[in-house]
Amino acid sequence: MPELPEVETTKRGLKLLIVSQVVNQVVLYRDNLRWEIPKHLPTTLANQAVNAVERRGKYLLIKFNAGMLIIHLGMSGSVKVVDSTVPLKKHDHFELVFTNGKCMRLNDPRRFGAVLFSMDNTHSLLDNLGVEPLEVLFDEQYLYGKSHKKQQNIKAFIMDSKVVVGVGNIYACESLYKAGINPKRQAGSVSKKRYTHLTQCIKDILTQAIKAGGTTLQDFSSVDGKPGYFAQTLSVYGRENENCTQCRSKIARIIQNQRSTFYCPSCQT
Structure with a gap:
C-alpha cells in the first residue's frame, strides 16, 4: 500500500509537471473506485489551471480556482504524467488531459483508491487527521x-x-x-x-x-x-x-x- 513517502514522492513529481497547466479534458473511465467519482468533474475542471499540489496524510490535494481534487492511491494505486498519445494501460481509471499535450492518469488495479472533489477546500476525510510526522508539531513530547x-x-x-x-x-x-x-x-x-x-x-x-x-x-x-x-x-x-x-x-x-x-x-x- 502506498504510504506517506510514496504519496510525498508523487506530490513532488506532480508539482514539477502539472502546476500552472490548464485542463483541456477530464476523462472518467469508470463510475467509481472506493467511492463514486463525481460526475461533474469534466464540466467543473474544464479550462481550470492547477494552482498547487499538496499532500495531507496519504491524500493528494490538487487545487484549482473551482475547488480541490482529492486523490487517494488506495492499496495499489499510482499516478503517472505521460503524453496524451500514450495508449491507456489496464486499470487506468481517471485522467486529466492538459492543453500542453500531457495527461495525468490514475492507475488502480484493486480499485481501493479514490477521486473526490471539494469546492471549499475541506473534506470530512481530512477533518480528523493527526499531525504530520515531518512537521514541528510532531516533537519529542x-x-x-x-x-x-x-x-x-x-x-x-x-x-x-x-x-x-x-x-x-x-x-x-x-x-x-x-x-x-x-x-x-x-x-x-x-x-x-x-x-x-x-x-x-x-x-x-x-x-x-x-x-x-x-x-x-x-x-x-x-x-x-x-x-x-x-x-x-x-x-x-x-x-x-x-x-x-x-x-x-x-x-x-x-x-x-x-x-x-x-x-x-x-x-x-
Whole structure:
C-alpha cells in the first residue's frame, strides 16, 4: 500500500509537471473506485489551471480556482504524467488531459483508491487527521502525551492516523526496529525517553524513504514510472527468518491488527 513517502514522492513529481497547466479534458473511465467519482468533474475542471499540489496524510490535494481534487492511491494505486498519445494501460481509471499535450492518469488495479472533489477546500476525510510526522508539531513530547493510558500495542498506536498521519505498516516496523522497541508493547507502558527516540526514528526513516523515492514492493512507481528504492534498505519488513543485521538473530513475523509485523525479538524489547 502506498504510504506517506510514496504519496510525498508523487506530490513532488506532480508539482514539477502539472502546476500552472490548464485542463483541456477530464476523462472518467469508470463510475467509481472506493467511492463514486463525481460526475461533474469534466464540466467543473474544464479550462481550470492547477494552482498547487499538496499532500495531507496519504491524500493528494490538487487545487484549482473551482475547488480541490482529492486523490487517494488506495492499496495499489499510482499516478503517472505521460503524453496524451500514450495508449491507456489496464486499470487506468481517471485522467486529466492538459492543453500542453500531457495527461495525468490514475492507475488502480484493486480499485481501493479514490477521486473526490471539494469546492471549499475541506473534506470530512481530512477533518480528523493527526499531525504530520515531518512537521514541528510532531516533537519529542507529542507521542508520549498521546500515549497516556493507551492499552493498544505501540505499532497500532503510531499507525493511528488520528494520532500521526502516514506512518504505514512498512515504516512503523522499520521505525520500531530502529528505536529498539518491541511492537507488542502497550503504548502506555513506553517511557518518555523511548518515545523521544522513536519520534526521531520515525522522522529519519520517513525522510530516508522519501529521498529513495518510496518503497516499491509490488505496484508503486513514481509519476515518471520509476520504482522506489527504499526496499533495498529495509531492515526487518519482509525479512522473516532472515538474520538481523545487528545481532544475527532471526527476524520474526507476527500478525497484529490483521497486518504482518516484522521485528527482531532480541534487539527490540
